[in-house]
Amino acid sequence: GDSVTQMEGPVTLSEEAFLTINCTYTATGYPSLFWYVQYPGEGLQLLLKATKADDKGSNKGFEATYRKETTSFHLEKGSVQVSDSAVYFCALSPPGGGGGNKLTFGTGTQLKVEL
């Protein structure tokens, strides 16, 4: 079945450092890929998405590129801020929305940004 693998956390960075959170997936065909973010005490929010190979999703300074050849969707940000501290989830949904349009999530990566 479909699966998503994320790097273990927590990831601790200093403010203005470069961020990479790795995400790889296993799925048939061309799934849609997502990054969600969860701030303390809140539900998940969509951060960015990509629906086909070589697409780049971007939002709030975060970027991720859909790499079919490496089945990856790594999240990057050039300069993190304390306010970026949160848990980040990589997720996929089947091509064409099949299977009830369900999302499969990775285990999440906690990011802590310090001054």
Next chain:
Amino acid sequence: DAGITQSPRHKVTETGTPVTLRCHQTENHRYMYWYRQDPGHGLRLIHYSYGVKDTDKGEVSDGYSVSRSKTEDFLLTLESATSSQTSVYFCAIRTSGSGGSGANVLTFGAGSRLTVL
């Protein structure tokens, strides 16, 4: 902002008691989902609904049942709660993406924290 509310937000109960969590939406979306969030597991799908009275199981459905008698409400029931069901439960609605687009964007509620003693 998609209107989605969960209730109760916090609940403590004892093993063996029934528990019902409610998810309410105000925007008439067809698809609704219940996930549980546990450390080391991320979010795992319990059940989902694709219309009134149309539901299906997710990957961790044992011990849970759901009902959807109205478009706006999706109920999750633990018939006899166990300590392994202590978790944070999230409801989600599918807020964009037509059937063929594949862009299944979910909007999540704030979560319901359940503790089973």
